[in-house]
Amino acid sequence: MTATTLTAPAAADTVRVELGDRSYDIAIGPGLIDGAGARIAPLLTHPRVAVIADARVDALHGERLADALVQAGIAVERLTVPSGEAAKTPAVYAEVMERLLGLGIDRSTMLVALGGGVAGDLAGFVAATALRGLPFVQVPTTLLSQVDSAVGGKTGINSRHGKNLIGAFHQPRLVIADTAVLDTLPARELRAGYAEVVKYGAIDRPAFFDWLEAGGGAAILAGDSAARIRAIAESCRAKAAIVAADEREGGARALLNLGHTFGHALEAETGFGDRLLHGEGVAIGMVLALRLSARLGLAPAADAERLARHLAAVGLPTTLAEAGLGPADADRLLGHMAKDKKAEAGRVTFVLARGLGRAHLERGVDPAAVRALLTDDARA
Numbered sequence: 001m002t003a004t005t006l007t008a009p010a011a012a013d014t015v016r017v018e019l020g021d022r023s024y025d026i027a028i029g030p031g032l033i034d035g036a037g038a039r040i041a042p043l044l045t046h047p048r049v050a051v052i053a054d055a056r057v058d059a060l061h062g063e064r065l066a067d068a069l070v071q072a073g074i075a076v077e078r079l080t081v082p083s084g085e086a087a088k089t090p091a092v093y094a095e096v097m098e099r100l101l102g103l104g105i106d107r108s109t110m111l112v113a114l115g116g117g118v119a120g121d122l123a124g125f126v127a128a129t130a131l132r133g134l135p136f137v138q139v140p141t142t143l144l145s146q147v148d149s150a151v152g153g154k155t156g157i158n159s160r161h162g163k164n165l166i167g168a169f170h171q172p173r174l175v176i177a178d179t180a181v182l183d184t185l186p187a188r189e190l191r192a193g194y195a196e197v198v199k200y201g202a203i204d205r206p207a208f209f210d211w212l213e214a215g216g217g218a219a220i221l222a223g224d225s226a227a228r229i230r231a232i233a234e235s236c237r238a239k240a241a242i243v244a245a246d247e248r249e250g251g252a253r254a255l256l257n258l259g260h261t262f263g264h265a266l267e268a269e270t271g272f273g274d275r276l277l278h279g280e281g282v283a284i285g286m287v288l289a290l291r292l293s294a295r296l297g298l299a300p301a302a303d304a305e306r307l308a309r310h311l312a313a314v315g316l317p318t319t320l321a322e323a324g325l326g327p328a329d330a331d332r333l334l335g336h337m338a339k340d341k342k343a344e345a346g347r348v349t350f351v352l353a354r355g356l357g358r359a360h361l362e363r364g365v366d367p368a369a370v371r372a373l374l375t376d377d378a379r380a
């Protein structure tokens with residue numbers, strides 16, 4: 001994949017995900033929730049939607065979304081789900097499904113997911129499975145969901161055997177990324193989402209990484225609206241290109257997991273909670289992936305250190321020690337990686353890189369090299 005020229009700053013932007021007759025737009029800009037009715041109404045065969053919202057986000061933005069829908073002549077049902085990863089369980093899924101079916105929905109009912117990755121994944125999976133498939137719209141309210149989880153059609157819930165093990169590919173009809181709602185996001189969560197923005201630069205957009213490093217990243221985190229729109233649009237363009245080429249992750253889509261093999265192992269070891277947020281695990285994981293690439297002679301060590309410097313400069317963790325882990329934890333981390341749902345027969349495919357912006361898939365990485373990296377990194 002090639003680097004692209006960055007688009008000029010804009011007051012709003014739209015990115016198209018090209019998937020034939022399932023193509024859709026990602027609308028990006030401040031205040032878009034207020035115009036959601038006008039955007040969603042043309043997608044409806046019957047003017048009725050059910051909003052499934054994260055309870056915390058509902059308190060902040062739910063009324064505004066409902067008003068916008070009603071003003072467009074749409075009847076609105078509102079359901080809330082608990083905030084946080086605890087909502088992505090079979091029990092909550094079953095409860096939401098029963099409440100939804102109790103409303104007498106039919107196949108023309110559009111679901112609208114309002115919230116971060118948890119609400120989007122859960123509501124998306126409800127949409128994928130209710131009445132064998134309902135149309136749905138994503139209204140992501142975290143940076144992480146605006147640049148990643150709301151785009152590309154992965155939906156799902158957790159099993160007691162692991163995260164996202166129950167799920168379906170089900171593309172939304174539209175994504176509305178209201179950048180103004182990021183103002184109410186806790187700073188730590190915004191920073192964690194920013195790690196996924198950096199990821200796109202590190203995968204195949206070196207010019208984007210240059211821009212983030214040269215001040216774009218700091219501007220996003222400081223609340224600069226034009227910088228946010230530009231970064232979210234560029235991230236969505238990067239993801240849309242990969243999803244259009246490989247919707248069901250037969251190959252290239254796995255590049256989106258840069259930093260995630262290590263990151264998921266770190267999350268598993270730290271209990272999938274506040275101790276280490278997903279994006280923080282990805283930040284450390286990307287640095288480990290670039291350092292492993294350097295050790296294997298694939299990438300310049302300077303690129304790994306450049307990535308680490310930028311992530312640290314914006315306040316993200318980059319070392320195992322910052323996740324509270326030491327050399328003795330290396331074997332347990334390797335154990336988590338072997339259990340990753342993307343491992344095949346216990347063999348992990350790593351996303352490595354030939355340099356910043358030049359990620360590739362590497363099969364058959366020697367576990368001893370990974371172990372040595374983890375042990376050395378934890379000692380540093």
Ligand code: GLY
Pocket residue numbers: 148149151152154253256257
């Ligand atoms: N978050 C990775 C993917 O959508 O494939």
